[in-house]
Amino acid sequence: xxxxxxxxxxxxxxxxxxxxxxxxxxxxxxxxxxxxxxxxxxxxxxxxxxxxxxxxxxxxxxxxxxxxxxxxxxxxxxxxxxxxxxxxxxxxxxxxxxxxxxxxxxxxxxxxxxxxxxxxxxxxxxxxxxxxxxxxxxxxxxxxxxxxxxxxxxxxxxxxxxxxxxxxxxxxxxxxxxxxxxxxxxxxxxxxxxxxxxxxxxxxxxxxxxxxxxxxxxxxxxxxxxxxxxxxxxxx
Amino acid sequence: xxxxxxxxxxxxxxxxxxxxxxxxxxxxxxxxxxxxxxxxxxxxxxxxxxxxxxxxxxxxxxxxxxxxxxxxxxxxxxxxxxxxxxxxxxxxxxxxxxxxxxxxxxxxxxxxxxxxxxxxxxxxxxxxxxxxxxxxxxxxxxxxxxxxxxxxxxxxxxxxxxxxxxxxxxxxxxxxxxxxxxxxxxxxxxxxxxxxxxxxxxxxxxxxxxxxxxxxxxxxxxxxxxxxxxxxxxxxxxxxxxxxxxxxxxxxxxxxxxxxxxxxxxxxxxxxxxxxxxxxxxxxxxxxxxxxxxxxxxxxxxxxxxxxxxxxxxxxxxxxxxxxxxxxxxxxxxxxxxxxxxxxxxxxxxxxxxxxxxxxxxxxxxxxxxxxxxxxxxxxxxxxxxxxxxxxxxxxxx
Numbered sequence: 001x002x003x004x005x006x007x008x009x010x011x012x013x014x015x016x017x018x019x020x021x022x023x024x025x026x027x028x029x030x031x032x033x034x035x036x037x038x039x040x041x042x043x044x045x046x047x048x049x050x051x052x053x054x055x056x057x058x059x060x061x062x063x064x065x066x067x068x069x070x071x072x073x074x075x076x077x078x079x080x081x082x083x084x085x086x087x088x089x090x091x092x093x094x095x096x097x098x099x100x101x102x103x104x105x106x107x108x109x110x111x112x113x114x115x116x117x118x119x120x121x122x123x124x125x126x127x128x129x130x131x132x133x134x135x136x137x138x139x140x141x142x143x144x145x146x147x148x149x150x151x152x153x154x155x156x157x158x159x160x161x162x163x164x165x166x167x168x169x170x171x172x173x174x175x176x177x178x179x180x181x182x183x184x185x186x187x188x189x190x191x192x193x194x195x196x197x198x199x200x201x202x203x204x205x206x207x208x209x210x211x212x213x214x215x216x217x218x219x220x221x222x223x224x225x226x227x228x229x230x231x232x233x234x235x236x
Numbered sequence: 237x238x239x240x241x242x243x244x245x246x247x248x249x250x251x252x253x254x255x256x257x258x259x260x261x262x263x264x265x266x267x268x269x270x271x272x273x274x275x276x277x278x279x280x281x282x283x284x285x286x287x288x289x290x291x292x293x294x295x296x297x298x299x300x301x302x303x304x305x306x307x308x309x310x311x312x313x314x315x316x317x318x319x320x321x322x323x324x325x326x327x328x329x330x331x332x333x334x335x336x337x338x339x340x341x342x343x344x345x346x347x348x349x350x351x352x353x354x355x356x357x358x359x360x361x362x363x364x365x366x367x368x369x370x371x372x373x374x375x376x377x378x379x380x381x382x383x384x385x386x387x388x389x390x391x392x393x394x395x396x397x398x399x400x401x402x403x404x405x406x407x408x409x410x411x412x413x414x415x416x417x418x419x420x421x422x423x424x425x426x427x428x429x430x431x432x433x434x435x436x437x438x439x440x441x442x443x444x445x446x447x448x449x450x451x452x453x454x455x456x457x458x459x460x461x462x463x464x465x466x467x468x469x470x471x472x473x474x475x476x477x478x479x480x481x482x483x484x485x486x487x488x489x490x491x492x493x494x495x496x497x498x499x500x501x502x503x504x505x506x507x508x509x510x511x512x513x514x515x516x517x518x519x520x521x522x523x524x525x526x527x528x529x530x531x532x533x534x535x536x537x538x539x540x541x542x543x544x545x546x547x548x549x550x551x552x553x554x555x556x557x558x559x560x561x562x563x564x565x566x567x568x569x570x571x572x573x574x575x576x577x578x579x580x581x582x583x584x585x586x587x588x589x590x591x592x593x594x595x596x597x598x599x600x601x602x603x604x605x606x607x608x609x610x611x612x613x614x615x616x617x618x619x620x621x622x623x624x625x626x627x628x629x630x631x632x633x634x
Binding site: 055058060061081082085086088089090094096100101102104113114116117118122161162165 | 240247248251540541543544545546547548549550551552553554627628631
């Protein structure tokens with residue numbers, strides 16, 4: 001494993017503001033380093049700030065205070081939509097609990113969409129999408145719409161979509177949260193391959209069964225990191 | 237990429253056909269209205285042009301004011317004023333006079349009351365009248381019983397192609413020979429259609445045919461269009477002096493210049509078209525607001541999709557252009573349907589004699605471009621709002 005730092009957060013704070021101006025702090029000073037190729041799980045109680053942290057890493061949220069370095073470059077202070085969209089598109093692949101597929105589009109169109117935003121031509125997009133759907137075992141479901149697929153299959157489509165622009169980082173927010181345990185495990189098997197491909201993975205989860213696939217577990221509570229290398233209890 | 241956005245916008249409109257159609261309906265009606273309005277306006281302008289085609293802008297007409305309420309005396313206006321005007325005026329190039337009235341005309345057992353115009357030979361050139369056949373009467377024939385007939389008179393008394401020249405008509409009991417037939421002019425002379433009149437020498441008309449029933453009218457032509465106003469003043473002075481009117485007395489004649497008559501008629505046609513255009517523009521603006529509403533609903537419904545699009549790398553510009561494209565597609569397709577409907581309604585409506593309509597190029601062009609403009613203008617704000625949604629909030633919405 002290389003020792004380059006892919007993601008570095010320095011004293012990152014994030015607050016939400018209610019309409020009456022009241023401040024709700026969600027992240028209260030996060031320091032974090034994630035190495036290139038590392039598979040990290042974020043655990044912690046609900047409301048502890050896991051998803052907010054993931055969204056900040058995914059450039060979906062601006063941070064309120066602190067620094068965010070991506071491959072050593074300051075990203076936390078960037079507000080320009082063009083750059084942020086580029087990072088989300090090319091450098092990262094997002095996988096959600098609820099799959100978040102376009103329900104009116106076929107599997108292949110869903111997978112190809114990020115490549116469309118990246119400016120790839122039609123043939124290139126569809127070839128890549130087809131190849132990825134084959135790799136996640138859905139080669140025979142290219143023309144199916146999400147409603148015609150099971151939850152596990154939908155999540156595999158979402159995984160293929162996250163990979164289409166060959167991002168260095170995969171961000172997953174409870175990727176197995178909406179799946180039965182068998183489908184969940186199938187998805188996690190794909191996640192194991194990410195490591196082989198050298199991808200950095202940050203995954204929010206609250207189940208130990210899923211967390212154990214990670215190299216390292218970071219435990220959050222009340223907007224702070226309380227353990228940078230949390231050990232699961234031995235019975236898992 | 238651009239084509240893909242177009243395709244995506246189209247797919248999304250197509251997946252909601254009813255709503256897309258309903259929001260298009262306003263545009264369709266708006267554009268069809270614009271076209272109808274322009275067609276009505278065009279027809280009105282055509283009618284004005286046609287009505288006054290026989291008049292040159294340099295023409296001035298003088299009529300007696302005898303019948304006018306408040307006029308103190310019956311008018312002294314007569315053809316004797318013509319030489320006075322010719323002599324004393326600097327702006328009048330040619331002058332002619334006529335008397336006008338109705339008389340019974342019979343030929344070949346057909347009997348009909350026809351407008352009679354007694355005039356001198358200059359009249360034909362001043363009035364822009366052309367011959368279909370035969371000739372005009374000349375200076376030597378002012379006391380001869382000859383007539384030139386209008387095209388409608390010809391068709392009233394003769395079969396098509398029948399020889400009229402040399403035929404003797406009985407007009408108010410007098411036998412008069414036809415020496416010329418006029419081409420159709422479509423023009424009018426006050427309330428009288430030039431095509432429905434019989435023209436005879438002034439002296440004959442005045443003495444033996446019309447007598448006291450004659451109404452006198454002078455037709456003058458100004459040397460230059462710019463001098464019409466000056467000429468009007470000058471003729472007024474000459475006539476007042478000629479008629480011996482005191483300074484306190486009112487004019488016993490009225491002067492009309494063709495330019496201001498045409499202008500007034502054109503003005504009223506323009507006004508009508510302006511009002512109708514305004515109505516059509518309001519229709520389009522209202523339909524634009526309709527599109528805006530629909531786009532807002534669409535954005536609200538697809539908030540989650542917008543969030544997903546952003547999370548997977550969609551730029552604000554991508555999202556803006558997709559939603560903008562949707563409203564532009566809606567309004568231009570609506571505009572196109574409106575153009576087709578409007579244009580095909582024109583011949584139907586005018587053939588059924590409901591309203592006079594004539595196709596114009598401006599109507600469809602303006603209607604269509606306005607519809608596209610409406611799509612862009614009213615689609616922009618919802619699209620901008622969509623593109624600026626916070627991705628996390630958008631993803632959270634259901």
